[in-house]
Amino acid sequence: MKSIRTIDDVIVSLDQVIDESKENNNPLGYFAALYRKVTIKIKEGIANDFFDDGERMEKLDVIFACRYLEAYEAYKNGEPITQSWKVTFELSKNFWPIVLQHLLIGMNAHINLDLGIAAAEVSKGKDIQLLKGDFDKINEILSYLVHQVESDLAAIWPKLNKLLKWLGKVDDFLVDFSMELARDGAWNFALALSETPRANWGKAIAARDKKTVEKGKLVTNPGWVASTIFKIIRLGERGTVPQKIEGLRT
Numbered sequence: 001m002k003s004i005r006t007i008d009d010v011i012v013s014l015d016q017v018i019d020e021s022k023e024n025n026n027p028l029g030y031f032a033a034l035y036r037k038v039t040i041k042i043k044e045g046i047a048n049d050f051f052d053d054g055e056r057m058e059k060l061d062v063i064f065a066c067r068y069l070e071a072y073e074a075y076k077n078g079e080p081i082t083q084s085w086k087v088t089f090e091l092s093k094n095f096w097p098i099v100l101q102h103l104l105i106g107m108n109a110h111i112n113l114d115l116g117i118a119a120a121e122v123s124k125g126k127d128i129q130l131l132k133g134d135f136d137k138i139n140e141i142l143s144y145l146v147h148q149v150e151s152d153l154a155a156i157w158p159k160l161n162k163l164l165k166w167l168g169k170v171d172d173f174l175v176d177f178s179m180e181l182a183r184d185g186a187w188n189f190a191l192a193l194s195e196t197p198r199a200n201w202g203k204a205i206a207a208r209d210k211k212t213v214e215k216g217k218l219v220t221n222p223g224w225v226a227s228t229i230f231k232i233i234r235l236g237e238r239g240t241v242p243q244k245i246e247g248l249r250t
Contacts, residue, residue, distance in 0.1 A: 004062055004065065004066055004069065005062065006058065006062065007039060007042065007043045007046070007058050007061050007062065008043075009062070010039050010061060010062060010065040010069075011036060011039055011040065011043070013065070013069050014032050014035055014036040014039065014065075014069075015036070017029065017032040017069070017072060018032045018033055018036065018245060018249055021241075021242075021245055022241070022242035022245050022246065023242075025240070025241045025242065026092055026241065027091075027092040027097070027099075027102050027241055028072070028089060028092045028102075029241070029242075029245035030099050030102040030103055030106075030244065030245060030248055031088070031102060031103055031106030031107075032245075033245050033246075033248035033249040034103050034106075034107075034145070034248055035065075035068065035106075035110070036249055037145055037248075037249070038141060038142065038145055039061065039065065041141045041145065042057065042061050042138070042141060043061075045057070045137070045141065046058060050137060051134045051137055052133050052134050053134060056122060056131070056134070057134055059122050060118055060119065060122040060131075060134075060138075063118040063121050063122055064110075064114060064115060064118035067110070067113075067114035067117065067118060068085075068106075068109075068110050068114065071085040071089075071109075072085075072089070075089045082109070082113060082205075082209045083209050083210065083212075083213045084108065084109035084112070084113045084209050084212040084213055084216065085109050087105065087109070087213055087216055087220065088105045088106050088108070088109045088216075091105055091220065095234075096230070096231055096234055097220075097230070097234070098230050098233045098234045098237065099237065099244055099248075101219050101220070101230065104219045105216055105219045105220060107142075108212060108215055108216045108219060109212060109216070111142065111186055112185060112186060112189075112208075112211075112212045112215060113189075113205070113208055113209055113212045115138075115186040115190070116186045116187070116188075116189030116190040116193055116208070117189075117190075117193065117205060119131055119135055119186070119187070119190035119194075120190045120193040120194045123190075123194055124194075128190060128191060128194040131190075132187070135187055135190070189208055192204065193205075
C-alpha cells in the first residue's frame with residue numbers, strides 16, 4: 001500500500017481493501033466499505049467548511065485511517081498488531097457473524113482505541129482542547145452513519161428492522177453499543193494520552209487496547225438470545241460477500 005498523505009490517498013487505499021476483499025470473498029470488506037463512507041463525509045465536511053480547521057481535520061483523518069490500514073496490512077503479513085484489530089480481523093474467518101457484527105467490531109477497535117490516539121497525535125505540541133469542537137463533529141458524522149447503516153443492512157436482510165423492533169433486547173444491544181462509540185470514551189482517552197509522556201504511550205495504549213477488547217465482547221459474545229437471532233439473520237442474509245460489500249460501499 002502506497003504512502004498515505006491526503007484524504008484522497010485514504011479513499012484510494014480503502015478502495016484497494018474493498019476490491020481485494022471482494023476478490024477473496026472476505027467479510028473484512030464490510031468495514032472498509034463503511035469506513036469509505038465515513039471518509040467521504042469527512043472530505044465533504046472539509047470542503048464545505050463544516051470543521052473549524054479543515055487542514056487539521058485532514059491530518060487527523062490521515063493519521064486515524066493509517067491506524068486501520070497499517071493494521072490490515074500487518075495482519076495480512078503475519079506481523080504484530082493491537083489485540084483489538086486482531087479480534088476484528090479474526091472474526092472474518094467465522095461463518096456466523098452477521099454483517100452488523102463485522103461492522104461494530106471494526107468500529108470498536110477504530111473508535112475506542114484508534115481515534116483517541118489520532119487525536120492526541122495531531123494535537124502534539126498544542127492544546128488538545130482546541131480540537132474538541134471538531135472531534136465532536138466527527139462523532140456527529142459517525143452517529144449519522146450508524147443509523148444509515150441500518151437501512152443498508154435492511155436491504156441485505158429485509159426483515160431486520162421489524163425484528164429489531166420486536167426484540168427489544170437485541171435492539172438495545174445495537175443502540176447501546178453504537179451510541180457508546182459516540183460518547184466521551186475516545187475523547188477522555190485522547191486527553192489522558194496527551195498528558196502522558198511520549199515514552200509511556202506504549203503502556204497507555206496497551207491498557208486501552210485491553211479495555212477495547214473487553215468492550216468488543218458485547219459484539220462477539222452478545223448472549224444466547226442475541227446470538228440465536230443473529231444466526232437466523234445470518235442464514236437469511238441476501239447476496240454474496242462481494243455483493244454485500246458493494247451494497248455498503250454505494
